[in-house]
Amino acid sequence: MGRDNHPAxxxxxxxxxxxxxxxxxxxxxxxxxxxxxxxRAARLLHDPCAALTRT
Incomplete structure (x- = not known):
């Protein structure tokens, strides 16, 4: 996946x-x-959600 998050x-x-x-x-x-x-798509969805639950 490139820096622009477009998958291959x-x-x-x-x-x-x-x-x-x-x-x-x-x-x-x-x-x-x-x-x-x-x-990668799962991480892109997970990471912001996980950050919200830590606040």
Whole structure:
């Protein structure tokens, strides 16, 4: 992920899925880029929330 917080995946990868045109929907993915992006997204959501509970 770059300094601007853009993941190295598309929006489907951020939620650990990959779009499957044959199924016409997103399916689970364990590809490395998707896992890294999902973990980063979780941290971006967690960290500010955790800070709020410490005040």
């Amino acid at each position: 995946t598309d929006h489907a990868g951020v939620i650990m899925t990959v779009y499957d045109p044959e199924a016409a929907r997103c399916l689970p993915s364990d590809e490395d880029h998707a896992v890294r992006a999902a973990h």
